[in-house]
Amino acid sequence: MPVAQPQFGFLGGIQIPQSKAQMGSEGFPSQMRLNLQKSIEGIALQKGYNVVSAYESIDLMSYEDKKRIDMLIIPELQLGEDESTIGVNYEMPKSMSMVTIQKGKINYSGKYSLKGQLIFQIIEPLTREKLFIKSIPYTPDPADVETIVEFNGQEQYAQASQLAHQSVQNAIRNARSQVLENAYKKLIDIIKTHLPGGEEAVNLAKQARELKAKAIKAW
Numbered sequence: 001m002p003v004a005q006p007q008f009g010f011l012g013g014i015q016i017p018q019s020k021a022q023m024g025s026e027g028f029p030s031q032m033r034l035n036l037q038k039s040i041e042g043i044a045l046q047k048g049y050n051v052v053s054a055y056e057s058i059d060l061m062s063y064e065d066k067k068r069i070d071m072l073i074i075p076e077l078q079l080g081e082d083e084s085t086i087g088v089n090y091e092m093p094k095s096m097s098m099v100t101i102q103k104g105k106i107n108y109s110g111k112y113s114l115k116g117q118l119i120f121q122i123i124e125p126l127t128r129e130k131l132f133i134k135s136i137p138y139t140p141d142p143a144d145v146e147t148i149v150e151f152n153g154q155e156q157y158a159q160a161s162q163l164a165h166q167s168v169q170n171a172i173r174n175a176r177s178q179v180l181e182n183a184y185k186k187l188i189d190i191i192k193t194h195l196p197g198g199e200e201a202v203n204l205a206k207q208a209r210e211l212k213a214k215a216i217k218a219w
Helices: 028-046 063-068 154-194 198-218
Strands: 007-011 050-055 071-081 100-102 105-112 114-124 129-138 143-150
Touching (some): 028 071, 028 154, 050 063, 105 154, 114 198, 129 198
Antiparallel strands (some): 071 114
16 A cells, blocks of 8 residues: 655744854845755655645644644754854964064955754654654855955054955955855755655654554544
8 A cells, every 4th residue: 555645844944043143144044044945845845745834833833734744844054153263264364363464465364164063853743753853064165265455654554454354354254155155055965865755754754643643542
C-alpha cells in the first residue's frame, strides 16, 4: 500500500539571533527570512513534500491544521561576527585601532568574516514531539576590506584620519553585504543537503502520524 505524501508545514518566523549591534541596521534578517522561507519551501517540494502552509508560530496554528499536517519544520539561523575580534577581523593591521601612516597615507586593510550555524528541527505539531534535529555550522567566504587616504603634511592628518574612518565604515558595509550574499548561497546548499527527503521523509511522516493518532485517541 503506497504511503501518503508527507504533509509539511513551515514555521515562517525564522529565528535569527543578533548578538551584535552592527547586524541590526542592514535590513538583512527580514530579507533572509523571506528568502529562506521560499528556498526551504521549494527544496521541500523537490524532495517530495506537500507544502501546506507557513506559520508565524505553532501557537497560531489551528487545531485542524495541527491534525492534518504531519510535520512542522522550525529553522533557526545563528549568524554573527567572530566574538574573538568583536567586529571586523583584520589581517593587517591586527585591529581597527591600529592604522599605518606611511608616506602621507592612512591605510586600513583586512577581511570581514562571519560564522554561524543552521539548526533544523522537525516536529509533529499536535504533540510537539521532536522527530528530527540537526545543527550544521558554516563559515561563508570572507570579503576584503581596504581603504587608503592620502594627505600632504601633518596639518592634514586629522582631516585625513576622519575621512579614512568614514571610508573604512563604508568599505565594511560593502564587505558585509558581500559576505551575507555568500552566506545565503552556502545556506541553500546546506538546506539541499540536510533537509530529510525520500525514504527518510516518508518514515518521519509515518512516525508523526502514529504519534498524532495515539494522542487523539488518548484525548
